Amino acid sequence: MSNNGTPDLSEQGGGREAASHQAPRPFWIGLLVMAMGAIWLYGASSLPQGARYAAVGPGLFVTITGAGLVLLGGILVLQIWRGERFEPQDAEDAAANSPMDKRAFITALVAVFLPVVIMPPLGMPFTATVAFALVCRAFGSRHLLMDIAIGAVLGSLAWVLFTQLGLQLGRFFPPLGV
Amino acid sequence: METFAFLIDGFAVALQPHNLMWALIGSVLGTVIGILPGIGPALTIALLLPVTIALAPTSAFIMFAGVLYGAMYGGSTTSILLNTPGEAGSMMTALEGNRMARAGRGAAALATAAIGSFVAGTIATLLLTFAAPAIAELAFYFKPADYFALTVLAFTSVAVVMGTSRVRGFIALFIGLALGVVGIDTMAGQPRLTFGMMQLLKGIELTVVLVSLFAVGEMLYVASRYRKLPAKITPTKGLAWMTREDFARSWKPWLRGTAIGFPMGALPGGGSEIPTMLSYTLEKKLARHDEFGKGAIEGVAGPEAANNASAAGVLVPLLTLGLPTSATAAVLLAAFQNYGLQPGPFLFTSNPQLVWGLIASLYVGNLMLLVLNLPLVGLWVRLLLIPRPQLYAGILVFAMIGIWGVARSWMDLLIMAVVGLMGYVMRVYDFPIAPVLIGLILGPMAENYLRTALAAGQGNPIVLVSTPVSATLMVLAVLFLALPPLLRRLRANA
Numbered sequence A: 001m002s003n004n005g006t007p008d009l010s011e012q013g014g015g016r017e018a019a020s021h022q023a024p025r026p027f028w029i030g031l032l033v034m035a036m037g038a039i040w041l042y043g044a045s046s047l048p049q050g051a052r053y054a055a056v057g058p059g060l061f062v063t064i065t066g067a068g069l070v071l072l073g074g075i076l077v078l079q080i081w082r083g084e085r086f087e088p089q090d091a092e093d094a095a096a097n098s099p100m101d102k103r104a105f106i107t108a109l110v111a112v113f114l115p116v117v118i119m120p121p122l123g124m125p126f127t128a129t130v131a132f133a134l135v136c137r138a139f140g141s142r143h144l145l146m147d148i149a150i151g152a153v154l155g156s157l158a159w160v161l162f163t164q165l166g167l168q169l170g171r172f173f174p175p176l177g178v
Numbered sequence B: 001m002e003t004f005a006f007l008i009d010g011f012a013v014a015l016q017p018h019n020l021m022w023a024l025i026g027s028v029l030g031t032v033i034g035i036l037p038g039i040g041p042a043l044t045i046a047l048l049l050p051v052t053i054a055l056a057p058t059s060a061f062i063m064f065a066g067v068l069y070g071a072m073y074g075g076s077t078t079s080i081l082l083n084t085p086g087e088a089g090s091m092m093t094a095l096e097g098n099r100m101a102r103a104g105r106g107a108a109a110l111a112t113a114a115i116g117s118f119v120a121g122t123i124a125t126l127l128l129t130f131a132a133p134a135i136a137e138l139a140f141y142f143k144p145a146d147y148f149a150l151t152v153l154a155f156t157s158v159a160v161v162m163g164t165s166r167v168r169g170f171i172a173l174f175i176g177l178a179l180g181v182v183g184i185d186t187m188a189g190q191p192r193l194t195f196g197m198m199q200l201l202k203g204i205e206l207t208v209v210l211v212s213l214f215a216v217g218e219m220l221y222v223a224s225r226y227r228k229l230p231a232k233i234t235p236t237k238g239l240a241w242m243t244r245e246d247f248a249r250s251w252k253p254w255l256r257g258t259a260i261g262f263p264m265g266a267l268p269g270g271g272s273e274i275p276t277m278l279s280y281t282l283e284k285k286l287a288r289h290d291e292f293g294k295g296a297i298e299g300v301a302g303p304e305a306a307n308n309a310s311a312a313g314v315l316v317p318l319l320t321l322g323l324p325t326s327a328t329a330a331v332l333l334a335a336f337q338n339y340g341l342q343p344g345p346f347l348f349t350s351n352p353q354l355v356w357g358l359i360a361s362l363y364v365g366n367l368m369l370l371v372l373n374l375p376l377v378g379l380w381v382r383l384l385l386i387p388r389p390q391l392y393a394g395i396l397v398f399a400m401i402g403i404w405g406v407a408r409s410w411m412d413l414l415i416m417a418v419v420g421l422m423g424y425v426m427r428v429y430d431f432p433i434a435p436v437l438i439g440l441i442l443g444p445m446a447e448n449y450l451r452t453a454l455a456a457g458q459g460n461p462i463v464l465v466s467t468p469v470s471a472t473l474m475v476l477a478v479l480f481l482a483l484p485p486l487l488r489r490l491r492a493n494a
Helices: A014-022 A027-045 A060-081 A102-122 A124-138 A144-164 B002-014 B017-035 B041-052 B057-082 B088-139 B144-161 B166-180 B206-224 B244-266 B273-286 B298-321 B327-338 B345-350 B352-385 B388-407 B410-428 B434-456 B461-465 B468-480 B484-493
Strands: none
Touching: A027 A060, A027 B166, A060 B166, A060 B434, A102 A124, A102 B206, A102 B388, A102 B410, A124 A144, A124 B206, A124 B388, A144 B388, B002 B017, B002 B088, B002 B352, B017 B041, B017 B057, B017 B352, B041 B057, B041 B206, B041 B327, B041 B388, B057 B088, B057 B298, B057 B327, B057 B352, B088 B244, B088 B273, B088 B298, B088 B345, B088 B352, B144 B166, B144 B434, B144 B461, B144 B468, B166 B434, B206 B327, B206 B388, B206 B410, B206 B434, B244 B273, B244 B298, B273 B298, B273 B484, B298 B327, B298 B345, B298 B352, B327 B434, B345 B352, B388 B410, B434 B461, B461 B468
């Protein structure tokens, strides 16, 4: 494993230097982790670290997690700088090493973010229909009307079934007051 | 022999008609999601949680147990017939199993997997039956410092063992820990990291994070790298079932796999990946037939048994100590908390009906799954004909419904989207997912133990290693950091 294993802190061969220069260096991940840690440290700064009787206040654990993230993010940046390589995970139906299909990804991402805005005013069944059709599109389906129909049936059936089971899903279609 | 009496009471609970029905529903659902890509047992249980809240806890947990075991049966089916292991635990099965299938011995491979799973599941459940009360008895004497040391051990082992890099494992863990502090602090009643937003006061729910990471993250990932290959199912019809020789070659690997899987599953960070790998390596070393790599039945029998036994093993720390060691165990712990129950030594005395009903239902579920899977495998495999676009769209819709149903909060949907995007990034850059969930659910518990222990010791940190148990566990936690080089060597040999 030592000749082509995944590099880590302890195992940095000079021979890979040349190859790693061409590989992308996702410094932003490490920086993002550090930024998250910084937010948590900032949040902890307004909390008491100690307490009169308990020795430990509500802030200590927040400080630990924030500091941990900053430290680990820093180590990751260092690893990336030294040429750490990242191999996408395997998943069913996905080719890990194929290039990213940006258009499909963004369509799917819209399906994920859109509900935040349209779920409260337009209700679950409508939102489900839109999200369903968008994901089908992202996966290359060309039958838009069919997907909308399936999504609408699925969303409506799920709404009726889960409401029967006692789940609070809100109104069926709020704009019409039903 | 008190245990026997409890177990018989447990069977009285598990064999009630409505509980049998829930076990059947769980087993069928588990098999289905084990076969379908993109959805696993942890995600399924998380999505079922809001629906089952109206159900009695005993019935709900009996159903969850069916899902848990069923998913493993389903997972081995796809590994063997399609060479697509749905989860880490069935990766080793695919190695020999798929070669057997291609050589026309698919039916035998499926049979040894199913019977092996049944044998291992039953023996492991038996071990659980006797080990769990004994450990629960010990845990009565645990002090907060001991529990804190235990959670620290769980943290380091999970971060180190899962995934390829220690740094990335720890980053995943700390993200979970950080998300866990959001909301009202239970001990001082102070809001933390809410930035004045009402919706964040209740904290970030494990189910929301789990569903986002698994369902949304996976969907985004597959969408971006979708491989449009028609599923090629190796036919099993009219093929030879297990011969007498196959049985003779299978029973020892079944037992060895169980012996490896159960204790490894019970250890923090053990999971199902390492025991199945160990079992495969062991069978390969012991093999007298020079068949490994060409479809050796031992290579299916051993890992399958190890996989099932480790799932029962995972229940030991969960039920006796309240310590989850896998993503599925984390969501089961969340389910207990939803019902206001805290797994641990007291659960055995306060809720014997639930604990023993659950354990008894594992025996029942195993039997059901054997009956469901052996003759009906051809039917289950048809599920793979569901077109992928509609399948993944359906997964997102159900994830959304599950999250919206928790509290009807747009904030939860926003968390879903952001954490889902994080799940995508974690897949592309190979960060392990499970440590996030373990950190999120165990973090607040660890903090409580830490603060209770320190308060009792007047703030002197020495109190954290003052008992023999806590000192030992802390040493183990540190040792775990030295484990990865060893594992890497193991992986290279496999």
